[in-house]
Every structure is written in C-alpha cells, then in structure tokens.
Amino acid sequence: MAKEYRTIEEVAGPLMLVRQVEGVKYNELGEIELKNGERRRCKVLEVNGTDALVQLFENSAGINLDSSKVRFLGRSMELAVSPDMLSRVFDGLGNPKDGGPELIPEKRMDVNGTPMNPAARNYPQEFIQTGVSAIDGLNTLVRGQKLPIFSASGLPHAALAAQIARQATVLGDNEQFAVVFAAMGITFEESNYFIESFKETGAIDRTVMFVNLANDPAVERIATPKMALTAAEYLAFDRGMHVLVIMTDITNYADALREVSAARKEVPGRRGYPGYMYTDLATLYERAGRLKGKDGSITLIPILSMPEDDKTHPIPDLTGYITEGQIILSRELYRKGVTPPIDVLPSLSRLKDKGIGEGKTRSDHASTMNQLFAAYARGKEAKELMVILGESALTDIDKLYAKFADEFEQKYVSQGNNANRTIEETLEIGWELLRILPRSELKRIDDKYLDMYYEKA
Numbered sequence: 001m002a003k004e005y006r007t008i009e010e011v012a013g014p015l016m017l018v019r020q021v022e023g024v025k026y027n028e029l030g031e032i033e034l035k036n037g038e039r040r041r042c043k044v045l046e047v048n049g050t051d052a053l054v055q056l057f058e059n060s061a062g063i064n065l066d067s068s069k070v071r072f073l074g075r076s077m078e079l080a081v082s083p084d085m086l087s088r089v090f091d092g093l094g095n096p097k098d099g100g101p102e103l104i105p106e107k108r109m110d111v112n113g114t115p116m117n118p119a120a121r122n123y124p125q126e127f128i129q130t131g132v133s134a135i136d137g138l139n140t141l142v143r144g145q146k147l148p149i150f151s152a153s154g155l156p157h158a159a160l161a162a163q164i165a166r167q168a169t170v171l172g173d174n175e176q177f178a179v180v181f182a183a184m185g186i187t188f189e190e191s192n193y194f195i196e197s198f199k200e201t202g203a204i205d206r207t208v209m210f211v212n213l214a215n216d217p218a219v220e221r222i223a224t225p226k227m228a229l230t231a232a233e234y235l236a237f238d239r240g241m242h243v244l245v246i247m248t249d250i251t252n253y254a255d256a257l258r259e260v261s262a263a264r265k266e267v268p269g270r271r272g273y274p275g276y277m278y279t280d281l282a283t284l285y286e287r288a289g290r291l292k293g294k295d296g297s298i299t300l301i302p303i304l305s306m307p308e309d310d311k312t313h314p315i316p317d318l319t320g321y322i323t324e325g326q327i328i329l330s331r332e333l334y335r336k337g338v339t340p341p342i343d344v345l346p347s348l349s350r351l352k353d354k355g356i357g358e359g360k361t362r363s364d365h366a367s368t369m370n371q372l373f374a375a376y377a378r379g380k381e382a383k384e385l386m387v388i389l390g391e392s393a394l395t396d397i398d399k400l401y402a403k404f405a406d407e408f409e410q411k412y413v414s415q416g417n418n419a420n421r422t423i424e425e426t427l428e429i430g431w432e433l434l435r436i437l438p439r440s441e442l443k444r445i446d447d448k449y450l451d452m453y454y455e456k457a
Contacts, residue, residue, distance in 0.1 A: 002071040004033075009051075011060045013263040014219060016042065018070050021052045027076040027112060030054055035067040042070070043077065043219070045264065055219050055260065057093070076112055079227050080105030081234040085208045086178060089195060092212030092224035111226040113233055115286030122290035124324075127355040128244065128299060131167035131420035132160070134342035134413045135349075137430055138369055139327055142355035143170065143242060144290035146300045146323040148250075150316050152309040155329045158190055159417045160340045161248050161303055165194075166203040167420045168244050176241040179207045182228035184221050185214050185252025208235075218256035225253060229287045229298075236296030243298050245288065250304035254281075254315045270314045278318045285322045325349040338414040345377060361423045364449040368430050371444040372408070375437060379405025397441070404436045431456070 007019040016032075030042045040063075046053040054070070079094045080103050089098035094111075096102060124144035130136055141147055151157035165179045181198075183191060191211045198204040208231050212224040225247055232243045247253075254273060261274035269275035288300035302323070306316050309331065320326055330343035356365040379401040386394055386402060394402065412429050415421060421429075431453045434442060439454060 002073060004069045004071045006069045008065045008068055011063055014056050015263050016054050016056060018052045018054060020050050024052045024072050029073045029075060029077055031071050033069050034062060035064055057217055057219050076110055078108040079111050079230045080108055082106040085231055087205050089209040089211060092210060092216060092220035094227050109230050109234060111230045113230055113287055115283055116289050120292050122292050124290060124351050125354040127360045129169050129171060129423055130164045133415055133421050133426040134344055136423050137426040138344050139347045139349040140352040140355045142351040143299055144297045145351050146285050146288050147325050147349055148319050148323050149303045149327045151305045151329045153305050155334055157303050157329060161246050162194055162197045163417050165246050166201045170242050178235050178241045178243050180228045180232045180243055180245045181207055182210045182224050182247045184212045184224050184249060187214055218259045221253055221256040225284050232298045236298045237291060237294045240295040242296060245298060245300045248303040250302045251315055273314050281318055282322050324351050338409050339416055342413055362427055364453060367445040367449060371442055372430055374444060375404050376408050400437055408433055
C-alpha cells in the first residue's frame with residue numbers, strides 16, 4: 001500500500017508543494033484525496049531533499065491543506081496500448097472519449113519515451129503520397145521525416161491537416177499504414193470537424209485520435225503529444241506499421257509549457273518561454289524516424305500557427321532547427337482564394353531528393369520540380385515589375401512567365417480540400433503548365449524527358 005502524506009504545504013495555481021516525502025522520483029504519478037473522497041491526479045515535477053513539487057492534472061479548487069492527503073503511485077504516466085486503438089478517440093491523457101469501451105491493453109508503455117539514437121536510425125528515403133500537389137510535387141514528404149507546417153491565425157491549417165490525414169498513403173503492396181492525430185488546445189468545433197471529417201471518409205478506421213480541448217488543463221496539453229508519440233511507437237515498432245503523426249497546434253503546447261514554467265517561477269527565456277523549450281521540442285520531434293531492424297516508421301507533421309505571422313518567433317524558429325524543412329502557408333494566397341494556400345518558394349523539404357525518382361515517383365520528377373520552382377520564381381518577379389512599371393514594360397517572354405505564375409497558383413497549388421491527386425496527376429499538371437513556356441526556356445530538364453512529355457500534347 002502506498003504511503004499517504006498529509007503534509008501539503010501550499011497550492012499555487014497548477015502546482016502544489018508536499019513536505020517530508022520519501023523515495024519519490026521525478027515524473028512519478030500521484031493521487032490527491034480530498035475530504036469528501038474525491039480523487040485528483042498529479043505528477044512530480046521536482047524533488048528537493050524531502051520536498052516534492054507536484055503538478056495537478058485537474059484544477060486546485062477545493063483542496064484543503066489540512067484535510068487532503070497525497071499518495072505517490074511509484075510509476076510514471078503510462079498509456080495502455082493495443083491494436084484496438086485504431087478508430088478510437090481519446091482525451092489528452094489516453095482515456096476514451098468516444099463513448100466506446102475501455103481498451104483491454106496488450107501492454108502499458110511509459111509516455112516519456114526517449115528520442116531515437118542517431119546511430120540506430122535508418123535514412124528516410126521512401127515517398128509518402130499526401131494527395132496535395134504542392135507537397136508531393138515540390139516539397140516531397142519522405143517516410144521517417146519531420147516536416148512541420150508553419151501557419152498563422154485565421155489560415156486554414158486545420159483543413160489541410162485533416163486533408164493530409166485522410167489522404168496520406170504509402171505506395172507499394174501490403175504496406176500497413178496508420179495515422180495518429182494529436183490535437184492540442186483546440187475548440188470543440190474544431191475537434192468535431194476533425195472527427196466528422198475522418199468518419200465521413202472512413203479514414204477513422206486507420207486513425208488514433210488524441211484530443212485536448214482549449215478548456216482542458218495545461219498539464220494535459222503537455223501530455224497529449226507524448227501520448228500520441230507513444231501510440232505511434234507501439235504501432236510502428238511493435239506492429240510494423242508505417243505511421244504518420246500529425247500534431248496541431250504546437251503553439252498551444254508551447255504556451256502550456258510557458259504557463260507551467262511561470263507558475264514554477266523559473267527564469268524566462270525569449271518572449272517568456274522557458275529556456276529549455278528547444279530541448280523539450282527536440283525530445284518530441286526526435287521520436288520520429290526509422291529504426292534499423294524494424295519494419296515500421298514514424299513520420300511527423302507538426303503544425304504550428306506563428307504568432308503575428310513571425311517566422312523568427314521562438315516556436316517556429318526552434319522547430320525549424322530541429323526538423324527537416326517546413327511548409328509555409330501564405331496569407332496573400334489565402335486572400336486570392338488559393339486552397340491550400342501553400343507558398344512553395346520559402347517552403348522546403350530537405351529530404352525531397354531522397355524520396356523521388358525512378359522506382360519511387362517517376363524519373364522526370366526531380367528535373368520538372370526544379371523547372372517549376374525556377375519558372376514560378378521568375379513569374380513572380382515579372383508580376384512585381386508589372387506592378388511598378390506597367391505591363392507595357394515587360395518583354396513577351398516576361399508576360400508568359402507572369403501568366404505561368406498565375407496559372408501555377410490556380411491549377412497546381414489550388415486544388416481544394418477534397419481533391420486527392422496521385423503523383424502521376426501532379427506531374428501531368430506540372431507538364432501542362434510548363435507547356436505555357438517555349439521549349440527553349442526549359443533549361444533544367446533533360447531533352448529525353450522533354451521529348452517524352454513536353455511534346456506529348
């Protein structure tokens with residue numbers, strides 16, 4: 001029987017100090033029993049001699065220092081895992097919230113998993129098709145990669161997240177694919193949108209959802225991504241599945257970290273966020289990848305809304321250091337009605353070259369991708385010149401490039417939230433656009449591909 005302590009010294013916000021404890025460890029779970037028999041959960045944040053600072057999962061209202069007692073459970077936070085997790089919806093602490101039965105666990109896993117040892121990693125090199133042309137064609141997602149989406153308030157990142165979760169697939173025979181979807185600090189409407197969106201298309205059957213709402217405690221928000229990654233590790237490395245983890249919104253997670261850090265009276269770092277935020281985010285992101293000797297893989301798409309559209313804000317800044325590229329959503333494209341409003345020029349997938357080409361997508365993919373980037377960049381320059389000097393100042397070829405930029409945004413980038421394009425369709429649309437330009441301008445593409453595809457029309 002766990003020892004009970006009646007030595008609660010003080011309660012401040014989500015934190016509580018317990019004196020004269022013995023053998024208590026960092027991250028250990030505890031249970032507070034109130035005078036009326038109600039029980040609340042907590043977690044050890046810090047141990048200093050015989051003092052333990054614990055963090056409450058629920059609110060602190062009604063905790064009487066004299067009559068409440070605490071017992072520590074001797075284990076850290078765990079998630080019950082089993083193959084039956086697929087098609088289920090859980091809260092941020094792993095409890096079912098879809099009205100279904102409790103899971104009968106195959107085992108329990110500590111949610112504080114460790115980042116992968118770099119020496120044990122396999123290099124990411126297989127293509128994942130998301131059905132979104134701006135990602136598949138130009139900023140390709142590779143199995144085992146960490147590719148964040150940088151959004152801003154008011155932009156439709158929720159719709160893009162749901163679209164990728166519904167459509168993503170790995171090409172090849174007998175490949176088992178699953179999606180783990182973690183939502184942090186979202187509204188009830190958003191939560192409902194995601195759940196209904198997955199149910200309508202049947203994607204829920206291969207999805208595990210963890211949903212933490214905006215009115216849930218901050219400590220649950222901090223636990224949610226760990227729960228999701230633990231479920232992903234089980235499906236990938238115990239069940240041999242290829243798992244895509246989508247997390248939205250990392251900004252809400254970082255704000256919860258800041259809230260708890262402020263309650264602990266820690267010295268704040270940039271913009272009030274704790275100095276260890278880089279380490280904290282890295283311990284999450286680095287749990288994704290491919291392990292040598294294991295069939296499964298974890299690919300991670302964290303989504304974050306940049307406060308004040310600022311790429312240099314600590315959250316996108318630190319995320320950019322840890323991950324392999326970024327997909328950036330643009331307010332300007334959104335105003336033009338482009339859906340999804342992915343700005344392809346500042347976006348980047350550092351591993352795209354590893355996941356494309358013969359046997360993965362198509363042999364002409366790399367050269368057409370480079371040509372589309374170059375033509376779009378020149379087209380945008382031509383359009384800027386047109387604004388300053390007027391259309392009459394442009395050469396005929398500049399006008400063609402300006403037309404290319406408009407068509408590219410309307411036909412290639414903009415595809416709506418329900419279109420699921422195969423990689424062949426995406427490449428064909430690319431060739432259709434390149435035919436706007438004379439063949440002599442396509443200097444980045446080998447003649448053999450120009451003969452095969454450019455002259456086809």
